[in-house]
Amino acid sequence: xxxLVESGGDLVQPGGSLTLSCVASGFIFSxxxxxxxxxxxxxxxQWVANIKPDGSEKNYVDSVKGRFTISRDNADKSLYLQxxxxxxxxxxxYYCARDWTDTDSSGRPNDYWGRGSLVTVSS
Amino acid sequence: DVQMTQSPSTLxxxxxxxxxITCRASQSVSPWLAWYQxxxxxxxxxxxxxxxxxxxxxxSRFSGSGSGTEFTLTISxxxxxxxxxxxxxxxxxxxxxxxxxTEVELK
Numbered sequence: 018x019x020x021l022v023e024s025g026g027d028l029v030q031p032g033g034s035l036t037l038s039c040v041a042s043g044f045i046f047s048x049x050x051x052x053x054x055x056x057x058x059x060x061x062x063q064w065v066a067n068i069k070p071d072g073s074e075k076n077y078v079d080s081v082k083g084r085f086t087i088s089r090d091n092a093d094k095s096l097y098l099q100x101x102x103x104x105x106x107x108x109x110x111y112y113c114a115r116d117w118t119d120t121d122s123s124g125r126p127n128d129y130w131g132r133g134s135l136v137t138v139s140s
Numbered sequence: 141d142v143q144m145t146q147s148p149s150t151l152x153x154x155x156x157x158x159x160x161i162t163c164r165a166s167q168s169v170s171p172w173l174a175w176y177q178x179x180x181x182x183x184x185x186x187x188x189x190x191x192x193x194x195x196x197x198x199x200s201r202f203s204g205s206g207s208g209t210e211f212t213l214t215i216s217x218x219x220x221x222x223x224x225x226x227x228x229x230x231x232x233x234x235x236x237x238x239x240x241x242t243e244v245e246l247k
Binding site (some may be wrong): 128130133 | 141171172174176178183184185186189190193195225227229231234235236237238239240241
C-alpha cells in the first residue's frame with residue numbers, strides 16, 4: 018500500500034524558516050518525481066514544487082522561487098521542503114504527492130497524496 | 141506560464157443530475173490534463189488523467205473529454221458522495237498548474 022506521511026508543520030513567525038518532511042512507503046520511491054502542493058485556508062490547490070527521481074531537476078512556482086528548496090533522499094525514501102523568509106501568504110496545508118514516473122507509460126500525475134502538514138505563519 | 145480557468149466556480153445540483161465542469165487552458169496542454177476531487181479536510185483524489193482515462197477504482201459515472209485548450213469533466217448521475225470540490229490540473233511540462241476549483245453543492 019502506497020503511503021505518504023508528512024511532518025514538520027508548525028507555527029512560525031514571519032521571516033522565519035521551516036523544513037517539511039515526507040516519508041514514503043509502498044512503492045519504489047527512486048522511480049518517481051515527487052511534488053509539494055499547498056492549500057491556504059478556504060482556498061484552492063496550488064502546486065509548489067517538484068523534483069526528478071535522481072534529484073537533478075527541480076521546479077518551483079514563481080511565488081516561492083529563491084525562498085523554498087525541494088530535496089530528496091532516495092535511500093531514506095524521504096522528500097523535503099525547506100522554506101525560508103516565510104510570510105503570511107505561505108500559511109497553508111502542505112501536501113506531499115507522488116508524481117510522474119518514466120518507468121511506465123500510464124502518464125498519471127499526482128496519484129497518491131499524504132494527509133498534509135499545516136504551516137501557520139503569524140506573529 | 142499556462143493559466144487554467146474552470147467554470148463555473150460553484151454549481152448547484154440535485155442527486156441524479158448530469159453535471160458538467162469546464163476547464164480552459166491559456167495554451168494547448170493536450171493530453172496532459174487531470175481532474176481531482178477534494179472533500180473538506182481530505183487530500184485530493186485523482187479521478188481522471190490524460191484528459192479521459194479513468195483512474196482505477198473511480199466510478200464510471202465520471203468521465204473526461206476534450207483536447208487542446210478545452211476540457212470537460214462530466215458526472216452522468218450525481219450521487220450524494222459526489223458533492224465536493226473539483227480541480228483540473230495541467231501537467232504538460234514538469235511544472236503543474238491547478239484550476240481554481242469548482243464546488244458542487246446541493247441545490
